[in-house]
Amino acid sequence: MADEIRVRFAPSPTGPFHIGGARSALFNFLLARKTGGKMILRIEDTDLERSSRESEENIKAALKWLGMDWDEGIDVGGPNGPYRQTERLDIYKKYTEQLLAEGKAYYCYCTDEELEAERQALLAKGEMPRYMGHCRNLTPEQRAEYEKQGRKPTVRFKVPANQQIVVHDLVRGDVTFDSNGIGDFVIVKSDGIPTYNYAVVIDDHLMKINHVIRAEEHLSNTPRQCLVYDALGFEKPVFGHISLILGKDHTKMSKRHGATSVDQYRQLGYLPAGINNFLALLGWAPNSEQEIFSMEELIKEFSMEHVAKNPAVFDLDKLNFINQHYVRQLNEEEFFEFAKPHLQTVGYLKGTENGEQLDWLKKVVWTSHEHVCYGAQIPEYIKMYFTEDVVMENEETAQVLKAATVPQVMQSFIEEIGKIELDAANVKALFKSIQKSTGLKGKDVFMPVRVALTGNQHGPELAEIIPLFGKEKCIARVERVLKNGN
Numbered sequence: 001m002a003d004e005i006r007v008r009f010a011p012s013p014t015g016p017f018h019i020g021g022a023r024s025a026l027f028n029f030l031l032a033r034k035t036g037g038k039m040i041l042r043i044e045d046t047d048l049e050r051s052s053r054e055s056e057e058n059i060k061a062a063l064k065w066l067g068m069d070w071d072e073g074i075d076v077g078g079p080n081g082p083y084r085q086t087e088r089l090d091i092y093k094k095y096t097e098q099l100l101a102e103g104k105a106y107y108c109y110c111t112d113e114e115l116e117a118e119r120q121a122l123l124a125k126g127e128m129p130r131y132m133g134h135c136r137n138l139t140p141e142q143r144a145e146y147e148k149q150g151r152k153p154t155v156r157f158k159v160p161a162n163q164q165i166v167v168h169d170l171v172r173g174d175v176t177f178d179s180n181g182i183g184d185f186v187i188v189k190s191d192g193i194p195t196y197n198y199a200v201v202i203d204d205h206l207m208k209i210n211h212v213i214r215a216e217e218h219l220s221n222t223p224r225q226c227l228v229y230d231a232l233g234f235e236k237p238v239f240g241h242i243s244l245i246l247g248k249d250h251t252k253m254s255k256r257h258g259a260t261s262v263d264q265y266r267q268l269g270y271l272p273a274g275i276n277n278f279l280a281l282l283g284w285a286p287n288s289e290q291e292i293f294s295m296e297e298l299i300k301e302f303s304m305e306h307v308a309k310n311p312a313v314f315d316l317d318k319l320n321f322i323n324q325h326y327v328r329q330l331n332e333e334e335f336f337e338f339a340k341p342h343l344q345t346v347g348y349l350k351g352t353e354n355g356e357q358l359d360w361l362k363k364v365v366w367t368s369h370e371h372v373c374y375g376a377q378i379p380e381y382i383k384m385y386f387t388e389d390v391v392m393e394n395e396e397t398a399q400v401l402k403a404a405t406v407p408q409v410m411q412s413f414i415e416e417i418g419k420i421e422l423d424a425a426n427v428k429a430l431f432k433s434i435q436k437s438t439g440l441k442g443k444d445v446f447m448p449v450r451v452a453l454t455g456n457q458h459g460p461e462l463a464e465i466i467p468l469f470g471k472e473k474c475i476a477r478v479e480r481v482l483k484n485g486n
């Protein structure tokens with residue numbers, strides 16, 4: 001299939017997997033799945049110091065968790081491997097030799113200190129710092145002299161002068177760069193490892209990538225890559241640079257804005273469907289007002305034509321809203337599973353519970369189902385079932401228990417609760433009986449009981465709370481009010 005769309009996600013495994021990386025992966029994945037094309041996962045680990053297998057594993061695990069699979073690449077293999085750049089050094093070497101032989105690249109012996117001095121001199125003159133070509137035309141004797149000094153050369157790409165480089169970008173249209181602003185850049189470092197701008201071109205070509213969809217920050221790298229494509233006689237892919245992700249204050253999304261890695265969101269109890277849905281809307285906009293999209297719907301609806309140029313704003317409230325939609329779709333069993341890690345963190349689930357205790361816990365957890373946006377909010381919502389002391393939320397609430405009628409209500413509550421089986425219907429009837437026997441109105445009955453039991457004037461229905469508290473706890477709390485007045 002000549003026209004099959006082939007895209008890739010090519011992360012550098014240098015740290016936590018950022019939410020922006022997941023968005024790039026998703027856009028590529030959606031494009032591949034929508035068009036029946038291929039998704040390739042390549043690991044760009046040429047930064048030897050910062051790359052780690054741990055980070056690579058983390059990225060793969062996150063992609064799998066999000067439900068994005070790949071057709072070729074790391075782990076799954078394929079005809080264009082290996083798919084880890086450090087295992088492709090021989091391949092790059094062949095092309096480097098070709099470029100050197102054709103005079104399109106050259107060895108550079110400048111030291112870091114010399115390069116820095118050049119940079120400073122250009123800056124002092126108010127010029128853009130770039131490599132001015134000191135080693136471009138070394139004679140064999142000069143090279144031999146440097147070699148004798150033990151200098152290890154880099155390989156630089158010879159940037160042609162006076163060229164307009166036009167990047168055809170699906171998101172941004174044609175973007176033109178002037179080659180005179182680009183100094184001869186390093187394609188192979190002195191340790192023999194290729195640089196990103198070089199390896200990426202060879203890999204994308206050999207892996208037959210025809211659509212390069214990636215973050216906007218790489219747009220400025222693209223003219224260099226275009227020059228390498230041309231020098232090697234490779235056909236260029238179509239590019240699409242998706243906009244930066246900004247925080248709500250419109251500055252670049254960073255740790256200051258809260259969680260930034262996929263793993264942090266997973267740990268907070270966001271669901272893959274919620275994250276995917278939210279990430280898709282960070283830069284892509286459907287034709288309609290629809291905000292909730294399952295992965296199947298995203299695959300159906302997604303198109304690069306509706307990917308916007310302007311920056312995407314990471315709106316946590318929106319993520320919460322979307323995630324809550326998916327949380328609400330979980331049934332009782334699923335929701336309990338979802339809650340477990342969060343319950344364990346705070347000790348509400350110890351692992352030693354018997355069947356009855358687990359049934360109780362499940363019911364308690366289920367009371368939060370409609371009310372939480374993500375898993376880590378569950379313990380807070382249900383904490384009243386686990387705390388021994390009733391803490392008054394504020395002074396105004398404490399005053400509720402000072403009303404003259406409170407002792408009668410408490411007394412009647414103790415009497416009536418003794419007579420019933422605790423379930424929601426009976427609890428409602430119980431309040432009717434208290435009203436009858438005390439002659440008081442609804443609020444004067446409900447509110448003191450609510451405050452006595454929970455310390456709060458708001459919260460879930462008493463018909464929900466009381467059966468889960470059980471008689472003993474309810475009576476103890478009400479007796480305490482009778483005894484101490486709070």
Ligand code: GLU
Pocket residue numbers: 009010011012044200213214215218
């Ligand atoms: N390894 C690069 C990164 O993680 C990939 C850039 C690209 O997609 O070309 O940013």
